[in-house]
Amino acid sequence: MNIIISKVELRRIVKNARNDGKTIGFVPTMGFLHDGHLSLIQRARKENDIVVTSIFVNPTQFDPNEDLDTYPRDMESDCELMASAGVDIAFFPTAESIYPHGYATYVQVEGNMTQVLCGRSRPTHFKGVTTVVTKLFHMVFPNLAYFGQKDAQQVAVLKQMVGDLDFDVKIVVCPIVREGDGLAMSSRNSYLTPEQRTQAPVLHRSLCKAKEMIANGERSAAIIKQNIEKKIDAIGSAAIDYVAVVNAHTLETMESLKGEILIAVAAKFGDTRLIDNIQIEV
């Protein structure tokens, strides 16, 4: 595995690969890799000649009061995991090379899609995501780019951006990978106390119950939402940020379930904000 720090060097290597007719699969991450990330890498490994993984804790996608400084990092473990998963190029850019002095350009998906769900409590988050992904796409120049369904809103926003800005990149979405008890894998799970860790699977359980209700014919978004809220509230220490039932592509709210539906939840366990979701076709 080739470890690259310089974006100039990265560009030289990927351009040579493209000129040789090779396809490039790209897995952008913030590191502290878990089985969720590895599932993206494995899929990219199957579908491309060259697999590039980037590890960059992107400051512009953290709001000022968020956990940028304490976000978990483990470069050594990440390198071992990437190498054994068959990554060809591990890209570790520095914050100074990504956002040099005088940096001023941002890419933004405007409107409802970035204002709802996580956008309500994280107003600048998606602007940071779309900006850094644009930059990384320009550096890596991938054919296919892999993202996890865990970040459902991010996936919707990035698909909108790729279509709107005519990127010649296809977004590939991979299923959520879960722990044995159903908790969606996340680097932020490492923040949880043992007690919070036993409580956190309530998010997934509440979504499974919603799925069951829909399978049994329930079509009221309000009733589904209330049921999920009740289940999470029953865990005294969990503070709901949102429970949303929306169109899976536009993220617009719906009253009566129809089409491809995203049910998404965010809740805080102590200081740790976790998200989860389920996508259902009705």
Place this chain on the structure above:
Amino acid sequence: MNIIISKVELRRIVKNARNDGKTIGFVPTMGFLHDGHLSLIQRARKENDIVVTSIFVNPTQFDPNEDLDTYPRDMESDCELMASAGVDIAFFPTAESIYPHGYATYVQVEGNMTQVLCGRSRPTHFKGVTTVVTKLFHMVFPNLAYFGQKDAQQVAVLKQMVGDLDFDVKIVVCPIVREGDGLAMSSRNSYLTPEQRTQAPVLHRSLCKAKEMIANGERSAAIIKQNIEKKIDAIGSAAIDYVAVVNAHTLETMESLKGEILIAVAAKFGDTRLIDNIQIEV
């Protein structure tokens, strides 16, 4: 010359060309081509295997009260001029294909650079420019892209964007092309009445006088500015929008002239807003 309407078709052709190792020079325009545009095309013709010119009157770079609907168009003449200048691909996208229903993504250079000069009276103009140029770069995938020094602020903003977003494209800036009496060529010159047409060269004359003063040792931005304003004001029918003396790269104002300086003017002759500039190294 290949006339292309479909962005899918365009991408197919340019990808094949790139795969064959050919270089692509790109000249984005809003049509109604004049010798200024042709100088860009001729330069692109010399420096690239394939020359792509786009003609698209981009609605997002017009502010609501501006001349989008009346902006001059002449597709037939444009095609003849492009063909005789050696353009390989003339790209005429439709507004619906560039901004389809539900379009939501914008690229913006934030801060001083897009707020000063033309940004003061055209607050959304550069956001429209950077968004459409991003899209066109993604469609055309050029090695080199050609812009005129006439739009000096546009050039500074696009260079900032290309650097910030890590585009693998080099911006080539070509000198202003002028009529015999010094008036900078512009599609908007066609709006001028015969009387306004005889008055409009005052912009260039005032800049030439400023250059002469600087050559003779004047270093006060305020004095240079006043002198230009006096000259333009002397033409009763010209209404100054701005006269600015700024750093040519950052567009920051300066009191004492030093380094690469841009002196830029904008004035209205009736309803027609004209711009001109001169760049001087002190």
